[in-house]
Amino acid sequence: MKKKQSLLCCAVIAAAVLAAAPVRAQFAKAEDAVKYRQAVYTVMANHMGRLAAMAKGERPFDAAAAQASARVIETMSHLPWEAFPAGSTSKGLKAEPWADAADYKARADRLQGETAKLPAAAASLETLRPQLGATGAACKNCHDKYRNI
Amino acid sequence: MKKKQSLLCCAVIAAAVLAAAPVRAQFAKAEDAVKYRQAVYTVMANHMGRLAAMAKGERPFDAAAAQASARVIETMSHLPWEAFPAGSTSKGLKAEPWADAADYKARADRLQGETAKLPAAAASLETLRPQLGATGAACKNCHDKYRNI
Numbered sequence: 455m456k457k458k459q460s461l462l463c464c465a466v467i468a469a470a471v472l473a474a475a476p477v478r479a480q481f482a483k484a485e486d487a488v489k490y491r492q493a494v495y496t497v498m499a500n501h502m503g504r505l506a507a508m509a510k511g512e513r514p515f516d517a518a519a520a521q522a523s524a525r526v527i528e529t530m531s532h533l534p535w536e537a538f539p540a541g542s543t544s545k546g547l548k549a550e551p552w553a554d555a556a557d558y559k560a561r562a563d564r565l566q567g568e569t570a571k572l573p574a575a576a577a578s579l580e581t582l583r584p585q586l587g588a589t590g591a592a593c594k595n596c597h598d599k600y601r602n603i
Numbered sequence: 604m605k606k607k608q609s610l611l612c613c614a615v616i617a618a619a620v621l622a623a624a625p626v627r628a629q630f631a632k633a634e635d636a637v638k639y640r641q642a643v644y645t646v647m648a649n650h651m652g653r654l655a656a657m658a659k660g661e662r663p664f665d666a667a668a669a670q671a672s673a674r675v676i677e678t679m680s681h682l683p684w685e686a687f688p689a690g691s692t693s694k695g696l697k698a699e700p701w702a703d704a705a706d707y708k709a710r711a712d713r714l715q716g717e718t719a720k721l722p723a724a725a726a727s728l729e730t731l732r733p734q735l736g737a738t739g740a741a742c743k744n745c746h747d748k749y750r751n752i
Contacts, residue, residue, distance in 0.1 A: 480649070489645060490646065490649050493642035493645035493646050496642035497646060526682065529674070533675065
């Protein structure tokens with residue numbers, strides 16, 4: 455029994471170390487992770503705003519600019535997920551992404567699935583509009599649970 | 604003479620409007636441009652740091668991770684230049700990028716030339732090291748004139 459407990463304890467520690475390793479490797483402190491993920495979202499939101507302005511007709515449609523923004527959004531959509539180490543709370547978080555890794559990953563995967571289609575869709579206004587909507591819905595799907603805006 | 608002055612005046616105004624248009628189109632306020640460009644540099648610096656850690660042997664070399672970081676850096680290197688509208692001073696700026704557009708563009712072009720080679724170079728540690736050095740030198744070339752760090 456003692457041995458079993460000891461093994462279990464080792465497994466728990468090993469799992470915790472493995473889970474923490476990628477975060478520790480990229481970010482020296484939790485504040486660094488917060489700063490990085492907020493920067494990623496700032497860039498992503500700016501380019502979502504550019505596409506939205508074209509989709510709504512507030513700005514003339516420009517396929518090259520739209521596709522460039524779409525590629526930035528796709529790139530950004532892969533970055534923030536490693537930047538939520540346990541305990542890295544920040545203003546606006548209403549749930550802890552690190553508390554349910556499977557749920558959190560499912561929401562990240564959905565976003566990445568939609569952003570992957572965005573550069574091709576951004577070639578015309580007719581295809582941009584629905585794909586921007588689907589991407590925005592994937593953003594919202596995560597914000598609904600994790601973010602106070 | 605009066606007509607000539609008036610025409611000249613119109614031309615100056617038109618040039619100013621045209622020059623300001625791309626900035627106004629992307630950023631409602633100068634503070635938005637500052638926030639955006641600082642976010643871009645935060646993401647870029649983070650990934651330069653990841654590559655530097657591998658190049659210096661502080662972290663094991665991982666070709667896939669290195670190439671992913673290199674692609675992020677390349678993408679980021681195209682973004683900040685439109686985000687320096689005239690008068691958008693911020694902490695750390697020691698010269699005004701908008702005051703000498705040709706000089707500033709030459710420095711941006713040099714960086715983009717180097718970051719374009721980074722994803723392929725990041726396939727091995729032997730090719731990553733010199734290309735990361737060249738990229739860092741291109742960063743420094745701009746910081747030397749425009750940034751207090």
